[in-house]
Each structure stands twice: as C-alpha cells, then as structure tokens.
Amino acid sequence: MQMEKNFDASAAEARISALWQKQKIGAAGANAKAGAEAFSIMIPPPNVTGSLHMGHAFNNTLQDILIRWHRMQGHDTLWQVGTDHAGIATQMVVERELAKSGAPSRRDMRREAFLAKVWEWKDQSGGTIINQLKRLGASCDWDREAFTMSGNFPDAVTKVFVDLYNKGLIYRGKRLVNWDPHFETAISDLEVENIEVAGHMWHFKYLLADGETYEYVDRDTDGAVILRERRDYISIATTRPETMLGDGAVAVHPSDARYAAIVGKMVHLPLCDRLIPIIRDEYPDPTFGSGAVKITGAHDFNDYQVAKRAGLPLYRLMDTRGHMRSDGAPYDVAVARAREIAGGAHASEAEIDALNLVPDRFRGLDRFEARDAVVAEINKLGLCVPVKVITIDPETNSEDWRNEPYVEAKKIMQPVGDRSKVVIEPMLTDQWFVDTAKIVGPALDAVRSGATKIMPESGEKTYFHWLENIEPWCISRQLWWGHQIPVWYGPTSYNLAGKEFCGATEQDVAAEAKTYYGNILGTEIKVEFPNEAFFAAIAIGDEGRDAAAAISVNGDGSHTIRLHRDPDVLDTWFSSGLWPIGTLGWPDQTPELAKYFPTSTLITGADIIFFWVARMMMMQLAVVDQVPFKTVYLHGLVRDAKGKKMSKSLGNVIDPLEIIDEFGADALRFANAAMASLGGTLKLDTARIAGYRNFGTKLWNACRFAEMNGVWEGHVTQETAPNAAATANKWIIGETAKTLAEVNAALEGYRFDQAADALYKFVWGKVCDWYVEFAKPLLDGEYANETRATMAFVLDRSMILLHPIMPFITEDLWGQTGQRAKLLVHTDWPNLPLTLVDTAADAEMAWVTGLIEEIRSARTQMHVPVGLKLDIVATEMDNAAKAAFARNEALIKRLARIETLTHGAAPKGSISLAVDGASFALPLDGVIDVAEEKARLSKAMDKLAKEIGGLAGRLKNPAFVASAPEDVVEEVRANLALREEEQAKLAAALHRLSSMG
C-alpha cells in the first residue's frame, strides 16, 4: 500500500483517538515496567460548564507531553482527569435554562428540586470539555474521571471541614465580603473583575455640630498660604454618595494640619438625624481631594479597616439584592437607638446589623436610584460644595457667575462580578472562614525547603508574597449547588444559647445534640432534622422558628429538638483545594493514593497560584501532612498574536477546536510546546501553527521517500543503531543520539520550547535537508543496505521522539511503516549513548556541507543556471580534504551539481572558493562577470577582515591572554588561524582576477 501524499489529520485523529481509548492507553500504570517509579499529574479541573479554550489547550498539551514521555519510559503514570462543579457558574447556567424553558424559578421549585435539575443538566451537558480534551490528544485515564460532587469527593470535603472545624481552624463570623447582588452570594476575589469606568466624584459639606466654626488654611507645597477662610463644615468627597447614610465618622490623616483643630468634634450627617465624629486615621491621603474621608464601615473595604480600628458601629444599608433596606423598625426608632449607641450604649454586633438606618423615603430603592436621590437632596439642602461657573452672554457680553454643585468626572475602578456583570457590593454578612494564618506555615516551609519547587522562580516570589500576607479565607457561598456546610443550629428559646453542631453525618450530630441538650434540660432528647421547607413554612427569623418549631415538649416529658442546617455551601475552591487527595480516593487509603501521591508535577496558570495552588498546598499539608506535588509549573495567559488578552468582546478569541479542524491537533500542540519557554509570553499566531503543520508534512514526506526507496520493506523496530560504515550514516546516527539527549534534558528542565526546537532542527534541518539528500546517491551504491537500515532507524527515532508533542501523525506513521510490537504510544523511549557520536564523521560532514554550501552560494551569486552542471578544479587540497572529497564524492557532485573534479591550476575565467584545507576553482569561462566576482570576493574579504580584526584585537590585549580561560584563548587562536588561511586564499584569488584585468 502506497502512502498518501499528505497526512490526513482529521481522519487519522478520529481513528487513532478511538484506538487509544479502546486500548485504554492512558490507564493508570499502562506500559509501566515492573517496579517502575511513579509519575502522576492532576489535571487542573476545568469547570464542568466549560468548553475548551486556548488556555486549556496549552496547559493540557504540556501535561500530555510529560505524561506520554514518562509513560514511554516505562514509568508508572497517572494523569488524573476530572471537572469541578463550579458552584456559581453551574447554578447560573441551569437557572438560565429554567428561565428559557419557562420552568419555575430556583426559589419557586426549592432546593431539592433545583438540585435535581442541576444533576440532570450535568449528566447531559457536563462532559463537553472532557470530550474536547480527547480531540487534543490528551492521554488521561478516562475511566478515573473525577467530579467534585461525585463519588467519595463530597465525603472527603465534609470530613475536611469537620476536622478543620474541630481543630478550631474554621469559624463563622460577620465580615465584609464581596457580595454579588445578582446571585445574592458572597464571591471570591478571583470572581471579581476591577474595571475602569467613567464615574463621578461628589463633594459634600458635613456641617459641624452646634454651629461651630474653624479657620481653614490651605497651603501649597512650599508652605505658602493659598487659602484662608472660616468654615462651618468639613468637605468630603465620595464616588458612592448613597453609602453616606451609613457613615460612622469622618476621618482625616493625623498629620493634616488643616483639620487638626476639629478632630474629635462632631458633624451632622446630612439627610440623617445623626452626629458622627471626626477621627484621625492613617488611611486618608491628605493630598487627595479634601483630605477628609467619610467612613462607611459596612460598605467599603478600606473604611471597614478604619471603622474596626476606631471601634465604629458598622451599619448595613442594603439587602441581598443591593436595594436599600426596608426591613426592621421605622427610621425614627432606629436612629434613636443609633444615637444611644453613639452615646456609648452597649449593642451587640447582631443588634447593630439589625438596625436599619436608611431613612424611610430611601427604603427599597435600588442602590443606584438611591444614589441619585441622595445627591438630589443634598443639592437641594445646599450641602454640596459649590464651584463658580461663569457664563458670558454672547449678545450683551455680560458675565454671569453662578454656583453649581462640584461634581468631578472621574475614572473609577469598579468591582464587577465576572459572571453576573453587576457591580459588586462590599457587604457585611455572616460567613464561614478558614483561619488561614494558622495553616499557612507548612505551605511556606514546603517551598522554602524545596520540598515543592515552583517554576519559574518568580512564581515563588508571588507565592511567598501572598502567603506571608494571607487573609482569612471566606469559604461560604449563598448558593445551593455545592457542598452544603455540615453545621446544624439548635434552638435559642428556653434560654438555650443557640448552639451549633458540626459533624460529618446527621447521626454524629444527633448524638452530640442529645448529650448537649440532655445535660441542660435534664430530659430525654429526641433529635429531628426537618428540611428547609419545614422551617421556611413556619416562620421567618430565628425567634419565630424557634418558638414554633425548633423545640417542643412531648407528652412523656421528653424534648424534641429540631436542628436546622446551615443553608450555605462551600466555595468551589474549598473542594478543588482537595483535588489531589480527593481524586485518589481519600479518606480511604487506596492503592492509588499510596502510589501516586504526592503527585509529581502540577501544570497550571500563574493566575490561580493564590486561589488554587497555595490553597492546595495549605489544605493537603493540613489534612494529610504532605505536599500535594513536587514541582509546580506556572504559565501565563495565552494571548493573541499581538499580545492582547483573548476576549469575546474584542472578538480575538481563537477557538482551539477550529485550529484543530484547520491545522490538526499536532500542529496546535507543537505550537504550544514551542511557546512554552519558562516565564515566556504566550502569543499564539496562526501563521506559526501553519508552520508546524508544514513540519508534520515534512516528516510525513521523509517517511514517504523512505517508503519509495524500500526502507520499510520487512522493517521491524530496531532498538539499536545499525553498524554503519558510510560517513553520512554514521553522522546522522550521532545526530539522533545528540537530539535524544537534548530532548531529554529539555523535558527534564520543563523546557518544552527547547525540546520542540531541537526536534524541529533535527527532523527538518538535519534529516530532511541533508540526510535524505545524502541518501539518494547512497541508495544506489555499495552502502544501500546500511543506508536503508540507518534511515529506518533514524525515522523510527524521529517518530518516537516527536510522539509526546505530535502524537497523532507519529502514531499514524508508526503503524504504516513497519512491523510494530506495540502502538507507538507504548513504545520504549530510546536509550542512545552519546558514544554513537563519531567526531570524525561529524567533522567530515561539516566539511562536505560547507563545501556544498560554498559552491551553491557562488553559483547563485554568479547567476549560474540551476540546471547547469559544472566542472570543478581543486587548486590545492590537503590529505584530509582529499579523503573527505573521495569518500563523499557522489554526495558532493549531486548536491552541488558538479560534473567532474580535476586537480590543477585555476583555469582562466573561473571563480574561487576557499574551504578548510582546500581551494577550488569553478571554471565559468564566458559566464563569469569579472566585476561581479571581484565584488563577491571583496565582500567575503570584508566580512573576514572584520572577524579577524575582532579576534586579533582580543589576542593583542595582554589582559585577555592573561585572564581569560585557556580554552577560550585557544579557541580564539584557532579561529583566527582558520580565518587568516581563508583570507590568504581569497586574497590570492582576487589577485589573480586583478591581473586578468
């Protein structure tokens, strides 16, 4: 069967992919030699809602290269695949589908029914990205596909939560978090995008209490007074006027002389019947705006810190949807209580949170409507800082001065939910936290000690920087899709303090509750776990729930306690933080856990080093006291050819599946490998991918050439190199060994780009450009058999070495070119000693290729027609040159298009060539243009002179000879001698030419 002219990527990929899957070539331990060391990689679990983008394609190509490389070496490999449940994203997708189909909303159908819908969706559509990975050629263990909500994973997550809770490493508290008013949940920093938008800065006057005034003095940078006036107000600036309703203070910098006199005094909060103090804090920037900052502790992260430092009450203004609150007591009641608290009355955190200080007329407004309303009212009250505006009447030329409210147009950074696209509201809510400060130590030590190595090194800096300044980790989400927090709350009535119980199962919790309440109440305790609907149906609010439902006395005097489970679920990152052990079966001590953990290498984007890598480190160390991986390879974002981030709005997204359709998966993979320099930028250009598709074609055609020349006839894979006599064969065998060494070294150092580069240069630059051409004459001569054997050996090695990067085309070729014991994917990685490199053969081939290039170059420059065969005259030749020429005569003649070689003086009208140990003349009588040949020689001389100048200059410098290493000096000397020899030859040729006229 004759080979096709080109590799048919789409047909071959489908066929080979199916074959691999059928034979389970990626199964854990497949192709492992007895007693082999383990090599394991955890896939960074893609989002179950996701589809393959360039980042995945890049990332998974690198993982696959490593896995295939190790598997071919006979190591016991596992590439663990799976997806994470992506709480917010999945919930969003399913809610959207429900809305589209006109089904009841999530809230209407309630939790259990909604979750059933999510599972339904997952079973139907959750496998998209996994199938796309197969198209890329990923050789994962597909049978082990994991999911953070399936199998042992939920149990593992619960167990870890309970363990950390019992160790006091998890706690619940009221904190300011990023709140998404659309999804009505806390979200992580990662899910917040900060986008610069056109905003405004309003300037308001907060009047001093009791009509007090002070002298306001403004100075320039030299200290000269530029403004001095009496003021009865302090000027504050804000981009979010609606939050002023919750202000707890005005803060100024301690060094700010302008306000020193009024620090500690009270100001009237506009629109509110409250007084708030002027306080000192380091936070305000005296050079920015007025230097005075309003402090709204419950709605701004910076203000929150100030409020905490100053002990200010944190008044929450909005509900979960970002509307101004309409719950609680009427405003006059609330504000009266607020005044008492300001006056020093004790109030619990819960009471302060329950206090609604939104004036009645603003209640229920959306926060942006409230903003307009607040600004309008302040303007009406004349409490905006005015600015003088001048208008000139064009007819009368009279000037009209007016005061207008001072509103600056200003670019502001606005936090936006990456999925909801709504403005994120810092919100004071009850959340669960991991006390990361207590578990961060081992994670830091592991990297410091080198137990885990992060590449590139800059990643370690980022890692340290973040971990050394770690914040508590908010792990609760107000979602339904996820791992529900295993905490139940007991009743608060009957003077019970409202105990919480944390346990892995309801049985555990019931036992604990029985003991607890039995001790307090002195009766028999029955524990029940009604569902949420039960509580929701009875009443809203803890007290109502309690009185009616959470505890009751039975006829026999016993009590029934009904525990209410925390409705929140855990952050998806909490479960993906357990990915390494969770996918291996933990908490069961499975054989896989023993064998493949800690894992060998993690390959992931540098953008999630905080959110995922660091957390996996902390969690694995906290739970099983081992690092999750030995090496972490971090890479950047894949960008477009111009370096722009790919985004739908820019329309520059490159779909890897389209690329695979057009160029084949191998081309995309090779491009990915070639881009992967350590810390390098990842700009993906389709022109480059096309180039690597061409590279595949090149290899294909070399194999096709071999086939046409009988190389594959009866071919069986040979592990050892043939014993070659012809120089070209010896040489290419040595080049193969060198390339293997380069590829091994490159992959050991995670230099995928260098591996790709070495293979590209070898296959195209050595095998195709030279060796196949050398083989043509050799296949007609006495070395035909050894040349066939050599070519088979070299092309086999090319397929093997390229296989981790280009698995499809190489597997296809492998199957077409010989008797194969195994699929290529399980073929042994070569072991070729560098003793195969024959330095004499290398030198000889360098001489031959040098001569051929000289002749070709001279021919082209002299406009000799390509088809014309020339005679060549050796004007001088040392013995080495003679021998080299003799041994490779057929090659030289064919590739340089030489008819005959004679020895003697340069004939009239010839051009001259100088190579190491020999000079040649190409007789071109009648063809030669003397002026052009002179120019050619002069140009070559100029170049030589420049080089000689540099080399000689260095040798003339005594300091160089004295200080530089011996071998460097020797090299320069040898180089100089070589150039001078060549220079002499060219000079002689030029002289002859001149004397000719």
Place this chain on the structure above:
RNA sequence: GGGCGGUUAGCUCAGCGGUAGAGCACUACGUUGACAUCGUAGUGGCCACUGGUUCGAUCCCAGUACCGCCCA
C-alpha cells in the same frame, strides 16, 4: 501606590559573560528521483537608554524611559 515581569531582525519569540539565533514575512531563482503545506541562495540587528563591574557585557549590577500583568 505596592509587587512581578518585559524591551533582541518587519512580526512573534529564543539566547543570557567569550565572533548575535529560529519561525513567519520579504527578495531572487527553481516542478533536480519525499515534500510548492516545497527547494536553493539572499536581505534584514548601536540586543531600549545611561552609568558601573569585567581582559571581555545583549547577558551581571545600579539608574532612566517606555510597555505589560497582578494586588490595592
């Protein structure tokens, strides 16, 4: 504002103490026994700038300018 990184051929990137490299693009020629998804020969670089260390700096150090990214 803090941190990290970058600046090398027209473009995209390697190199990182010892005479500047690749791919793509470009120019000329070319269907020579695999390959036009190709071949042959070429063109093209004050390696951002300024100092310093060194016998020697694109490479190391300091500073400057510009450009990214992350975190505020």
